[in-house]
Amino acid sequence: MSPRQLNPESSIRDRIQVVGAHFERGGRPWIPVTGEIHYARIPRSRWKQTLAQAASGGLNTVACYVFWRYHEPTPGRFCWEDNLDLRGFVEFAAEAGLDVVVRLGPWAHGEARFGGFPDWLMEADCTPRTNDPVYLRFVERFYAETIGQLAGLCHADGGPIIAAQVENELHQQPEHLARLREMAEELGLHLPLWTATGWGGAKLPGTVLPVWSGYADGFWAEADEEFPDFARPHFSYSHQRDDHGVGADVRLAAQAGSGPQGGDGNEDTVDTSAGALPFATCELGGGMHVAYHRRPLVTAEDVAALALAKIGSGSVWQGYYMYVGGSHRRGHPDGEQESQVTGYPNDMPQISYDFHAPIGEHGQIRPHYHLLRRQHLWLRSEGQRIACMTPKIAGIDFTDPCTDPQGAQDLSGPAGPQDPLRWAVRDDGAQGYLFLSPYQPAVESLAAQASVQLQAPCGAATLTVPHRPVDIPAGISTVWPLNFSLSAGLTLISATAEVITRAADAEADLLILCVRDGIPAELVLNRRVPVSGPAQFLHEAGAAVVVPTVPPGKDCLIQLGEARILLLDEATADQLYRLRRGDRDELLLSAQPVWVEDDVLVTEPVVRRDALITNAVLAEDGERAPAPRSGGPQHRLSAPADWSGAYVLDVPVPPDAFDEGLRSMLRLTFVADAARAVIPGTQGSGDQESAREVLVSDHFWHGRDWEFELTPWRREIQARGLQIHLLPRRRADGVWIHPEHRHAPDGARVHLVELTQLRRGAPPPGTVHVLGHTS
Known part of the structure; x- marks a missing residue:
C-alpha cells in the first residue's frame, strides 16, 4: 500500500496523511485519540455536555456508527431528526x-439488531455485505443520504470529519470494502483517511488503513472461560496487532448461515505486518458490556493498563470502544439490541448499553475517565515525539519487529510468582520511554516484582534504570x-514517575509527573544544578540523583536550575485537567469533573442523596426463577422471556425528585439475576399510552450497582409510579459472574435504593485550583 492510496491529494495547510509508520498533521507527527460515542443512543439534550466532557478527558477525536436501521426504517424514507x-x-463535536471519524457501515454490529441492518433489508432478495448489485443499490441510497448530511463538514472544507470507516468486521470481502470506499467518494465524500477493521485475519484492500482492537475481557466468550485466551496478550508488549477473538462468535454464526455474511474475494490485500503501516486502534475496550450468559467485570485499572500496553507496543492512534455508554433505541417489539432471536449468539439487555464506559450511559464520570486522561494529556504534550518512536520489546530481538508472532511472553500458562517483568522501550534514537508492567486482570493477576533495575536501550546508549532498584507492586502498569x-x-x-504534561507560563517551563503509589520517586539528571524546593541530591559520588523530601502532591514543586517539576501523587493527578478557554490552555486541579462549554467552566456535582429503600430481602432462593433456556448458534444461555414470577418492589420516589434544575438518578445495590425498572400501566384506563407498561431500564446483575436516570420519565413516574422487577439469582443455572461476586447467595436482595440528584453549574469558588496558564 502506498500513502497515495490512503490519502487523496490535498493542498490544505492542515493536511493529514500517513507517513511511514505514523500520521502527520500540518507537517508534524500526530497521534489521534478517539472515543466511540453513539449519538443515536444518547439524548440530543446531552450531546453538547457529553462532547465537552470527551474533550476534557483528553480526546481529540470522536467516532460514531451510523446505524442504517435507525435512519432508514422503511425503504426510501429517512430519519435525521432529534438524536x-x-x-x-458533527457540528457539536x-x-x-x-474531529470526527464516521463509521459508515453499512453493517455496524455495535450490539444492534441485525448489526444495524434494517429489518426490510434482511427480507430483501439480495446478498448483504457483498458486491451483489441489488444490495449495492440499497447501500448507494443509504450512503447518498448520509453523505448529503455531511456536506461541507469534511476536513478539506475546514470541517471536523477526518476519516471514515467502511463496514465492520468483514473478513473475506476485500473487493467489497474497496467498492464501498469508491462509492462513498463517487457520492462526494473526500477524506484524508479511510479505515477498515483488520482483526480476525481480515483480508483488506490496499485502499484502506487497517485498524485494530483489544479488550480486557469479552461478553462474547463462553460461560466457562475464566480469562479468555484472546484477552491475555493485550496486557503484554507485542508487535502482534491482530485479535482473533473479537467478533469470533459472530463470524461463526455468519459462516453457519445464521446472520449477515459475505463470500470470498481475490483482490490484492494490504500488508498488515508490524512496521508496514501505522499501528492504529479503533476498539480498545473502554469498558465491557455484559451478555446474559457471561457478565465481565472490567475495571478502570484494566482499561488503563491495556491502553498503556498498546502505546508501549507502538500504537500511534488510540481509539476506545465505548468511551460513552448509551441506551438502545425503542422500536422493534423484540428490542433493538443484539439477541438470539435474530440469529446472534448472545442475548443483551434490551435498553442498557452502558458498557461500563469512562462516561456512563447516563453521564456518570467513572475512575477510568481520569486514568485515561492522564495518558491523553501525555500524548497531547509529547505526541509529536512519541509518534516517531519505535518499540523495542523485552524478550524479542530489538532489531527485528517481525519476530513476535505470538507476543512478548509465553502466555499459555497461569500467572504466578515466576512471571518475568514485562517491559519495553519506545525511542526515536535520542529520547524515549520505558514501559513496565506486572499487570493482568484480577482473575489471573501477576505477582509484584522485587528489586527491579533494567538495562534499557535508548538510541545508541544503554541506561541503567532506575538508579537504585525499586519494587514494582502488583497491579501497576507504568511508563518512565x-x-x-x-x-x-x-x-x-x-525518572521513576510518569510524564503527564508540560506547560509554560510567565515564570518558566513546568513539567508535571505522576508518582505511582508504592514506587519511590527519583529524578536522574545528566548533571548537578542548583535545587530548591522540597528535594535534595543523593550523596553518591558521580551521581546526579534528586529525590523529594516531602510526599508527592500539589506542594511538591521542585526547581532544578531553570526547570520546574511538579510531582503529583495518583489521587491528585486524577484531578488534573488541561482545558482550552479562549486562546489559552488552563491547568486545573478539581475534585469535581469539569469541562468547558461556550468558553465557560462547567461541573455537575451531586447535591443530594436519599436512601429510599434499605435491606429488602425479597427471596432467599431461586425457586421462582424461570427455567434456564439456551439458544442461538452457540447454544448459550438465553435471557428470561417470562417475568411473571418476578418480585416487584415499589419505589417511593419523593415529590421533590424532579425539582427544576436538578437531574435525578436512581442507584440500586442488589443481588438478583436480572432486573427491570418499569412504569406500571394504568388498569382500566381508556388511554392506550397510559395503559401500557413502560420499560425504563434493565440490568443483568454482575456485581456492580445499577444506575439509571429518572428525569426523562418524570411525568409518567409522577402519575403512575415506578417499580423494580427482579428475577432471583440461581447459581446452578451457569451464568458466568466474576469471582469477586459469584458466591453471592441465590435469591433476590436489595441492599439499597438511593436517589441521587445533580445540579449543573459553574464550580463553586475554591473547588478548582489554577496551577497556571499556557498559550
Missing part, C-alpha cells in the same frame, strides 16, 4: 474542538521517561 441528527452531532530534555543543557536521564 438521529448526524449533521448536528466541532464546537467542542473535536528516558533522556527527557528539561531545559538547555539539562536532561532528565530517567
